[in-house]
Each structure stands twice: as C-alpha cells, then as structure tokens.
Amino acid sequence: MVTAEEIWAALAEIPDPEIPAISLVDLGVVKSVEVDGRRVRIEFTPTFMGCPALERMRVEMTAAVEELGAEAEIEVVLDDSWSSERISAEGREKLRTAGFAPPAPRTTEGVTLVQLERGPFRCPYCGSTDTRLENIFGPTPCRSIRYCSACRQPFEQFKTL
Amino acid sequence: MQERSKADLLLELADDELFLGWRNSEWTGIAPFLEEDVAFSSIAQNEIGHARALYELAARELDTTADALAFDRQPEEYRCAPLVELRRLEWARTIARHWLYETADEIRLAALKASDDPEIAGIASKIDREETYHRLHAEMWVERLLVSEDGRARLNEAVEELWPYALGVLDDELRPELRSRIEGRLGRSLPEVEPVPRGRHEAELAELWQEMTVVRRSAPTGAQW
Numbered sequence: 001m002v003t004a005e006e007i008w009a010a011l012a013e014i015p016d017p018e019i020p021a022i023s024l025v026d027l028g029v030v031k032s033v034e035v036d037g038r039r040v041r042i043e044f045t046p047t048f049m050g051c052p053a054l055e056r057m058r059v060e061m062t063a064a065v066e067e068l069g070a071e072a073e074i075e076v077v078l079d080d081s082w083s084s085e086r087i088s089a090e091g092r093e094k095l096r097t098a099g100f101a102p103p104a105p106r107t108t109e110g111v112t113l114v115q116l117e118r119g120p121f122r123c124p125y126c127g128s129t130d131t132r133l134e135n136i137f138g139p140t141p142c143r144s145i146r147y148c149s150a151c152r153q154p155f156e157q158f159k160t161l
Numbered sequence: 162m163q164e165r166s167k168a169d170l171l172l173e174l175a176d177d178e179l180f181l182g183w184r185n186s187e188w189t190g191i192a193p194f195l196e197e198d199v200a201f202s203s204i205a206q207n208e209i210g211h212a213r214a215l216y217e218l219a220a221r222e223l224d225t226t227a228d229a230l231a232f233d234r235q236p237e238e239y240r241c242a243p244l245v246e247l248r249r250l251e252w253a254r255t256i257a258r259h260w261l262y263e264t265a266d267e268i269r270l271a272a273l274k275a276s277d278d279p280e281i282a283g284i285a286s287k288i289d290r291e292e293t294y295h296r297l298h299a300e301m302w303v304e305r306l307l308v309s310e311d312g313r314a315r316l317n318e319a320v321e322e323l324w325p326y327a328l329g330v331l332d333d334e335l336r337p338e339l340r341s342r343i344e345g346r347l348g349r350s351l352p353e354v355e356p357v358p359r360g361r362h363e364a365e366l367a368e369l370w371q372e373m374t375v376v377r378r379s380a381p382t383g384a385q386w
Contacts, residue, residue: 050208052206076214078280078287079282111293111294135196137196137199137294
C-alpha cells in the first residue's frame, strides 16, 4: 500500500515543465495529499491560471501516482491559496542558480509600480541590485524581464503573487 | 450586486475574459514595439486562463463542459459586455480600453470577493491577485500618455468615446466608483451617458465568433493534431 510520504517524494521528482530546475513540490503547487487505500487525492493550486503548463503538471502528477500502483484524483483548487511565498527556500535557491531571480517577498500593500521600478531587485548572475524593470511581462505569465546595469545582462524575475 | 443565477454570473465574467483575451491577442506580432507584443500576448493568455477556470465552474452548474460553453453557443447567446468585443483599435484606444476594463474589473472583483458563495469569493481573489499586473501595466501607460499634450489629448478622446461601453461592464451600483476613479485620474468630468448594456452585441462579435470557433465547428468530436 502506498503512503502519503511516498507520494510526496514522487511529486518532488517532477520538474516544473517551464522551469525544470525546480520541482512541483518546491514550487508549492501541491497543497495536500490524501491517501485512501488505492486512491490518492491531490489538491493542486495553479500559480497563474493562464499558465500553459497546468495541464502538463496534472498529467505528470497522475502518471507519478499510477507508477506507484495507485489511482490519482487531482483536484484543482481555484482560490488564492497559492502565492509566491509558497516557493520553498530550496526552490528559491534552485531558481537563482538557474538564472531566475526568485520572487521578492509579498508585502501587505501588494505589488505596486513604484516597488517594481525602484525596489532593490538582485541580479541572479552578479548579485548587484543596480537593476531596472524592462517589462512587467515575460515568456510566461509568472515572469518579468529586468536588466542588470552592473553586468549588463537581461534576466528573468519570478513575479511576486 | 444585481440578482442573477450563479451560472449567469460566471458566464458574464468568463465571456468578458475570453473575448478580451482574443482581442488582446490580436496585437501579438504587430504591437508598436517588442515589449508590448510580449505584454499583450501574456495578458491575453492570462485572461483566457481565467475564462477557462470560470467556464469550468459554470459547466458544473449547468452540467456541460467548459469547451461547450466557450465555443458551442451562438453569437447572440454570449453575455459579455460590448466593450470587450470591439475590434483591434488604434493604440491610444487600445490602452484606454485596457485601462477602463481593468479598472472596472477591479471594482467588480472587490464586490465578488465579498460573496457568500465560497467558490465565487475564492476564484475572484485568485483572479484579482493576477490582475494586479494587468492593472500596473495599464497604469504605466496612462502615466506615460498623460505627460505629453498629444498623449493626454488622445487618451481623453479615446476614453470619452469608450465611456458608455465602460459603464456597461458593471452593474448600476458599481458605476459611480468607476466614474470617480477615471475622472480622478484624468482630472476632468466625463459626460452623463446611457451605458451600452451587456447582452447587446456589436457586429464585430459575430466576426470574431466565426474565427474563434472555426476549428471546433470543423471537428465537432475533437480536432486531432
């Protein structure tokens, strides 16, 4: 009989389809795992609802559960329970190493234009905070584009949500 | 909020996001510069993601599927506000529509987040969080247009033209809030006009519907790629 721990361990092996450096568990999109005999119920919280990788994530999670000889029931949670604060410390480090600046902490006032334009965002390559916002939007809904004036590199910044 | 069934409410929200998503995607590849190609494409993708989630909730209420709700209805059956149907406009009007819609949507979502129905309140909170970035993008452009005389004139002209449409996005009781925000930002008053009501459609809707549903209609049992 499969245990919840085994399921969590299997999910922690699934790379994010868009940013393979980080796993679905690091990303914080697995809200809960419940095991009832052969049935495994997973609550899945999308990052951005326009994320093209959501379907892929569901398919991969289902396959991982089936590989352990159980049946998956993936429930998509449609509320704001995912936030960028749910990315694990390990996940943030993996993002940085892969060249993605991890999200800035979420403040009570939420995200403001002043914060995006003047905030101290750190370049994942050289560590300088002499960076500027190039575009609020990037290759996927969860990323912005910034430019580092110190090492003259554009880089991707995970959005604070 | 005005009384309507849960399914009707979800369809109004979903149809607004679906059609606006399509209209925004019309800028992909031809926006004034590359950053805006990326921005409008990303916003479009996110709006369509919202539409999909809203259709999925509506489909549970109506015992059907999200795809059937998005693509199998006749053009006159859609519940979107005419503001989102207008075909790709020139840039100042595109920015004006974007700003008017996102502002109206913020007011509407604030009301929905207080809903007694946890599903409605939950999805409204989720959408609202993501829409923050759409609003920041719109605000950045409004700021940019308002600093020059030419930009200010174009934005004002566009807002005035779209104003009856913008009012039509919201229920009666939420309209004064939209007026006060837009007037406050522009530093002028806007005319008292009859809102263009939801459910009435522009000719452009039927054209867009033809394009949007062509694959679905040519392969009703599901297209194989």
